[in-house]
Amino acid sequence: MNTKTFLPIAEALLTKPTAPFHEEAVREEIMRLLSGCKHVNLKQDEFGNLVAHYRRGKAAAHFAFAAHMDHPAYVGRKFLGGVPKRYLDKKAATQKFGAFSMWDLPPFQVRNQRIYSRACDDLIGCSVIVAMLLELEKTGTECSVYGLFTRAEEVGFVGAIQLATSGLVPRKIAIISLETSSQKGGPVKMGAGVIVRAGDRSSVFDSGVTIQLATNAQTKKIPYQRALMQGGSCEATAYVLYGYRVGGLCVALGNYHNCGPSDKIAAEYVSLDDTLAMTQLCIETAKVSQPVDPQKQLRERLETNMEKYRELF
Secondary structure, three states: OOHHHHHHHHHHHHOOOOEOOEOHHHHHHHHHHOOOOOOEEEEEOOOOOEEEEEEOOOOOOOEEEEEEOOOOEEEOOEEEOOOOHHHHOOOOOEEEEOOEEEEOOOOOEEEOOEEEEOOHHHHHHHHHHHHHHHHHHHHOOOOEEEEEEEOOHHHOOHHHHHHHOOOOOOOOOEEEEEEEEEHHHOOOOOOOOEEEEEEOOOOEOOHHHHHHHHHHHHHOOOOEEEEEOOOOOOHHHHHHHOOOOEEEEEEEEEOHHHEOHHHOEOOEEEEHHHHHHHHHHHHHHHOOOOOOOHHHHHHHHHHHHHHOOHHHO
16 A cells, blocks of 8 residues: 555545534545445445445455544534543634534645644544555455444444444454554554554453454564553444454554644644555455464464473473
């Protein structure tokens, strides 16, 4: 995945207004971007979540990549999403979009290898999934993988819970949550690569899925970091509660939820290089036809090493 291919996708999505329970513009743009993919089947559940299933060839699906379509915003006079009161008290300028208002910030800018937006969280994750599906279609890759786009994450994973209980995604599928996560939430550095997320503030993710992601990154020489990002909770926690094996990928996020320095509302930003790395890791993971058992590999390696010392037992 390269800059020239990814940025138009990101711009198309990040420029769409969104709020919890008002994700229509983003959902419609996702559907438009994927409309030419004959191997992508799109379904919408009763709640308005979107499920994209890419299938080409006979391979079984093993993974689903999930991102949410909303961002903190004013719905009517009520603010929905996690922003400290001291920021709201400043009454920063907003822009109205029908029933909701977003901060009056640039929707999309690229400067110094960073993407700035009023809503990186989680439209960057949505962009990565769309880019993955478009690349698989373009290259004729034979595999099967899901893309999940959910509503109302910012008020408690409402869309993810609705999707998890809908039955649209088989329980055998491992769900990998894609996020932009505050770089204050773990020992990570923006620009150092995609983050293989071992967990969040509420959950520790499936070790097998986590090792699989790290192994894929190492094998394909994709820059990555590994950390327990405990600055907040993500949708992976919701899927855990409803019986799914989960993993997590994220990129470090600046000005989380538009909370900038000196209690001022500011554009969020992410590293373009990190985002491209996350996209490539998703593509490579989607191609895995038969997931290895990373824990088995580690056990065998340790047991082989142990044999060298058997005479000392």
